[in-house]
Amino acid sequence: MLRIRNAVGALNSRWVISILLLIQFTYGLSTITGSVNIFYNLSYLSNQSILDLKSTFLVVPDKITGGLLKDKFNQEQVKNIYTELGNNPDVVSYGTYYEDTVLLDPSKDSLDSKMFVELTKTNLGFDEPSISAIVLDENYYQLLELKLKSGQGLMEQDFNKNRNENVHVLVGSYFKKYYKIGDVINSQYTINGFLPDKYIVNNNTSNTYQKLDKSMLIPMSKEIYNDYNSMFTRLHLGTILKLREGANLEDLTEIIRLPGNDVSLSLKSFGEEIKQNVKENAYIEIPQLILGISFIIFSVIGIVVTTIVSIMIRKREFGIKLALGESKIGILAQIIIENSIIGITGVVLSLGHFLWKYSALLRFSSEFNYASALDYKLNGTILFFVFLVLLVIIVISSCIVYLFIRKLDPKSLIGGME
Known part of the structure; x- marks a missing residue:
């Protein structure tokens, strides 16, 4: 002293x-x-990254001007693309997703005051807390290969439910302070596992990604999965491929292109994108x-x-x-x-x-x-x-x-x- x-x-x-x-x-x-x-x-x-940088490829459009021209094509054409991808020997697996926001309803859940503040996005003008979510189909969920405890994770039946039914979800580690396995958010989303502190792609055309610690993974409902408008949009903006080493990218690029489409689709190496961003x-x-x-x-x-x-x-x-x-x-x-x-x-x-x-x-x-x-x-x-x-x-x-x-x-x- x-x-x-x-x-x-x-x-x-x-x-x-x-x-x-x-x-x-x-x-x-x-x-x-x-x-x-x-x-x-x-x-x-x-x-x-929760996705393997070396083998993951993103389907990206060359431009998005005035919206996507869905009326020029039909659901069968889009389904055929995914069928061909699934049959291609260079494709280990693939999946689709879209980004969503879950607005928390204080009337349904008693929310901790600190969590209420930390999850309220004032930059967007929100007065209520919300959770950034990735809604993914079953193929994409399997592609992630999450290592969770037995009995945890998303179940096959979760992907066969309608949009407003109660489903299992996975949430980030941030929520461990406020919830436990089996707790229900918004009287609809039952927590059945916690995600690792990594990040995931939330927009194929951006070089920013969603951290998982405050996020939620939601199984895609069957009506959304089979909806043509959603399917067409996901093809252009939310398709992830896991490819074998030395995959023929030219052939795969031809598969994902719809003849006469004003928007050209191509494959982008996720690992190369990250490497370039870092450099x-x-x-x-x-x-x-x-x-x-x-x-x-x-x-x-x-x-x-x-x-x-x-x-x-x-x-x-x-x-x-x-x-x-x-x-x-x-x-x-x-x-x-x-x-x-x-x-x-x-x-x-x-x-x-x-x-x-x-x-x-x-x-x-x-x-x-x-x-x-x-x-x-x-x-x-x-x-x-x-x-x-x-x-x-x-x-x-x-x-x-x-x-x-x-x-x-x-x-x-x-x-x-x-």
Whole structure:
């Protein structure tokens, strides 16, 4: 406690230099927090897909202008496409899905107040909480190969029910705090398993994806599955293929194209899309990374220089301490405490600056829970890396300062007076 009190007094005596260091830490660590977010997200995209990146392919349209011309074709033509895909030796499996939103009804369920707030998407103008959902057919569910406990998961009969009937659903890990297996949401969706903390495709034409921790997987009802309009839309926007290595993409592309269709369909490698997304964002982040490295270097230099100057200003104080038996390690400990106080204060200010600067993006990321390069957050992992950077700065600067301290002797510090 005495060392801390002395450290605060020392910082107060050199407050101008301390404030300059605080400003440097505030903006430098705020920049690093942004860069850590980006690279954390890129790592997440590369490693946390529920779909196999190597074998998964998405059916994508070349354009969507004025809606899809469903009237030019019929249900039999679309069914034939899926029949041919199922018979093709290059296709391991395939499935279809569409994105939906489940509005939670407080009159049917007693909702926790915290969950109510966290699931309300104010960016969309919603006043009621909602759950982002992926409605998937049985083929797609089998394609996911989820490893759940016996008796859990979606059942075959769930895919044969009508839209408003009670069905089993899977929900993300977030809901473990509020529900258990067998609980019913909206008097319709019975929870029969929890999803891993990964992400899933929710739009074949986008490079943002749906995280599963706050999501729900719903079995597609038989009337929706067999509805031509839904089937036609899913062909263009919601078809997933799992292909064998070396699959003939040209032949498969010909299969999925409807003759005379104004919208051309093609196959896109999910893994290549993720790889390209990661590569582009990593390149974009290089200038910020350079700024972050420069901050670390200048922070070390700044701390070393100001510390040495402080020692020279207070050399009589340190000389007396050494003469009275204080070790040089003890002097170093005093200096480390002073610099740590500046560093920790700088971290707090930098996080405040980061929250202010990216407040809109942080709120959007929290509400929509998308996996993307710009999914900014302040979770435990991000804070760990920020404090790790601070620790590196303190350790390196302290080692350099110690090389200076070890050469000091009491007589030179106090001028031979005592």
